[in-house]
Amino acid sequence: MTAAPILSITDVHKSYGTYPALSGVSLDVRHGEFIALVGPSGCGKTTLLKQVAGFEDTTSGIIRIEGEDMEGVPAALRPTSMVFQKLALFPHMTVAQNIGFPLKLRKLDQSTIATKVDEMIRLMELKPEYLKRYPKALSGGEQQRVALARSMISSPKLLLLDEPLSALDVKLKKVLQAELKRLHRSVGVTFVHVTHDLEEAMMLADRICVMRAGKILQLGEPADIYYRPADPFVAGFIGETNLMPITLTGRNAEQVSYTSDEIVDGEGSLPTALVTEGLGQGPALMNVRPELIRRCDKEADVDCKLAATITEVFTKGGTVQYRARSPKGLELAIEIQGTSHLPMQLGEDVWLGWAKKDIWVLKPGEA
Helix, strand or coil: CCCCCCEEEEEEEEEECCEEEEEEEEEEECCCCEEEEECCCCCCHHHHHHHHHCCCCCCEEEEEECCEECCCCCHHHCCEEEECCCCCCCCCCCHHHHHHHHHHHCCCCHHHHHHHHHHHHHHCCCCHHHHHCCHHHCCHHHHHHHHHHHHHCCCCCEEEEECCCCCCCHHHHHHHHHHHHHHHHHHCCEEEEECCCHHHHHHHCCEEEEEECCEEEEEECHHHHHHCCCCHHHHHHCCCCEEEEEEEEEECCCEEEEECCCCCCCEEEEEHHHECCCCCCEEEEEEECHHHCEEECCCCCCCEEEEEEEEEEEECCCEEEEEEECCCCCEEEEEEECCCCCCCCCCCEEEEEECHHHCEEECCCCC
């Protein structure tokens, strides 16, 4: 028997005047899950988070937490806690006072608050001497930990994170991403995390929810979202990819046949498991991620290959990225492990190949 979700969002709409911020969003979040909401600016992800927190009302639809309808339940009475992009620490309060503030609002006695604050300090790996300091005396990363401690001290069932790491420098962000993962694993609280950082979503989340124009386009585990995107927009939004035009010419229970003006030999077949469900004969897009394409020989026995010329080279330390163009103008991206010597040079004519198992076929659409 499947356990009931801790958070159930059913057909939620939200309009600001004539602008539809959310258009029929439905989403179930499991107990103890780390789920990331991603999408372009204005897609509705923060609006959805605020409605779960109780800071905004829905225009229509139902939000339930542990089966209880949240309509009319104010934010202060919901079993949620929210960490904002702007941390909203009180500058006139010490670290201890900031962390303990939610318990003070509940009128708990000082000794209980002090005990819980000490627990949070240890959990967030903050030094005890920080308790008497004010936020301005802390680094950005330390302030972030204080904000997380304040959000966790009341033992919420849902921790809602609205891009809390976006203002940090890259090195510190990496450290705190690891801290978030550790925190989630150690406390077992359900996390709903809004982020623009797609790498962050892939690293942290158990599932990713991709949104656009107030709707959910795809919900799935990171590998599914990355390698089996629902449409060209998701394919391009979740990392760089290659979308090659093909034509599907036939389909049965096991195989789909196709033709291509770019791929050598021009005709081929794929298992139906590698093709978007319901996609029939006609134009389609073959999706292959850059790291799955490799240089090969003209006579190499690979599933798919084509000729191309290297047009750009980008070295990134751990990886090297190439841009290539086929004789018919198809633009390709290739990514390989970093190396002390470049295996392909700018302007070089090469053959590129990839395996059939690494293909995912999509219906054409807006990228």
